[in-house]
Amino acid sequence: MNRVVFQNVIRFVLLLLLQVLLFNKINLYGYLNPFVYILFILLLPFETPGWLLLALSFITGLTVDLFSGTPGLHTAATVFAGFARPAIIRLVGKHDESDSSKFPTIRDMGLKWFVSYASIVVFLHHAALNYLDVFSFTEFFRTLLRVIVSSLFTVLFVILIEYIFVSHREKR
């Protein structure tokens, strides 16, 4: 259990650094802004209690907000994603509740499961984030395009990061 906590703390720090120093600077015609820090919420263990999930989402969002100067924006979106996560896990597919050694990762659940799970969470998160940022529906389709393009790239990067982490763990 302690190992899991330690692992998640390290992951939290690394993902935030990656987000703030690298991904916040990526740009493609104004449409592309991947938010890979959501991977932290994606990879929390299955049996994380609901209140902890929400609290961690809140803290993650708040930290990103602090570094982007957007109080509340990422917090609201990440809490929303955290709230949706259990329902999405139920939707995408059951996992064996008795088997607590499994995590919502590509290695444990397979690529297909992870991609569908990650896509939905990421899309919800990005949609909440972008519509809240624009704060009106007057630019509905332009914002939707932004949500879709950013989501695609976030999922792509999330999978890449996943593979990097996994290969490291197997080598050890």
Add this chain to the structure above:
Amino acid sequence: MRNILAFIVRYHFLLLFVVLEAVAITMFVNSTYYQQSAVLNAGNNITGRFYTSASNVTGYFRLRRTNELLSIENSILRQGSGMSFLKNDTNTFWKNDTLYRQQYKYIVARVIHNSTNKRNNYIMLDKGRRFGIEKDMAVITPDGIAGTVVSVSENFAWVMSVLNKYTRISARIQKNNQMGTVVWNGVDYSIGTLTDIPAHVKLSRGDTIVTSGFSNIFPAGLMLGTIKDYRVEQGEHFYVIPFAFSVDFNSLDYVYVVKSLMKEEQDKLKETTEEQGNE
């Protein structure tokens, strides 16, 4: 009582979600327009320091371009200085202080945080109140204008980039002095939109757009960009004019913060006139 407790325990996930979301959205709404200084100043010193050390590293990658810009600007300034003119008549360069009253002061600052990929972009500068930076000052680069200071802490300043939903810059077309407003539609960081130009005005591609100086924030005549295209939407009486920004917002490094020495006087004058009008 027992029922209420049972209810809370049963629906704690939903309730906690509602509470946290409400907190987040309240924070967001209260800070949407100009970022709330209080939230910012608390975070400013930590994040500011963090971004300073990060940009100390990334700054090296832009050295060549920064030097280029500086030397170009130096050559322009040198051309304008008295030394590069042949002085036949000594009176020409005699400045009478009652005629040439300084209106703008320039404070050099470095960009330590910047984004171009959001709908509302902000810039953080490595200088704050201690260096004389105040709210509502203009931020410009040698190429054109970059934004407006929206909040300052002791050592850092937070600047609303031109790439923002709330940007409204009073501008005019240089060749015919027609006045309009510059906004940003959130798609491309290299393209802005000029609005409020009446449809009867004759335009051509490549026309220069400059600041009008009417806002008391930006000095007049600063470059904004050049017209790329223009059209009149059906049933409208004004042009929609996409133009190319003269500033590359993705590579901002050193900027000048403009202090208008007469802003207070201008604002006061406007205020008293408006008060008289209301009576």
